[in-house]
């Protein structure tokens with residue numbers, strides 16, 4: 018789904034349908050797409066052999082059968098790990114997906130927010146830097162208009178912003194000053210400001226809107242909080258439970 022054709026408020030499936038399925042797996046993404054979301058969010062980093070893999074943590078311990086750092090394993094080694102059983106025995110055998118697998122699944126069905134993890138950033142913007150690979154893959158799949166690339170690391174976004182025909186970009190903020198965050202957004206010509214919901218108020222949302230930015234709040238799993246954010250002017254939310262939040266739109 019094209020970023021330009023999105024309808025608001027936007028409900029973004031955070032790590033897929035992660036309240037009910039193991040996060041950042043094809044199962045979680047498929048279920049989110051089945052629920053009819055317009056956008057899925059995922060986290061991407063590099064394997065030892067520099068492949069784009071979809072996993073949130075820097076280490077394997079919490080969400081897979083492996084131990085240690087993701088970046089110390091090759092894609093083949095990562096693929097042998099179980100990324101579903103930690104969540105429920107029902108999902109044992111589910112593996113870590115590559116970014117290409119997820120993009121192919123979403124193509125024509127939903128937009129994709131690709132969050133590049135800060136630990137994958139490398140100074141010097143090498144030929145196969147994470148941001149270059151993300152951009153190259155989106156282009157090869159004809160999905161440059163269907164992705165938003167986000168990061169907590171402003172350097173990742175600056176590198177992409179300098180590339181030819183950059184995709185939509187989003188700066189992720191946890192709690193730093195709004196003026197600094199909005200300055201980063203301005204410098205990379207961001208599409209949206211993606212912010213920890215606890216940090217948002219009407220004034221900050223108005224300031225972002227005045228710059229032409231969309232404002233998306235993460236991670237919101239309560240219908241009441243969703244409603245309050247909409248009242249303040251937010252354009253959408255990241256949620257682990259897209260089904261419940263869709264239902265909540267009728268509140």
Ligand code: G3P
Nearest residue numbers: 058060132189211235255
């Ligand atoms: O992109 C929104 C949200 O995913 C950012 O935080 O830690 O869940 O990746 P995190």
Ligand code: MG
Nearest residue numbers: 058059060132
């Ligand atoms: Mg994320």
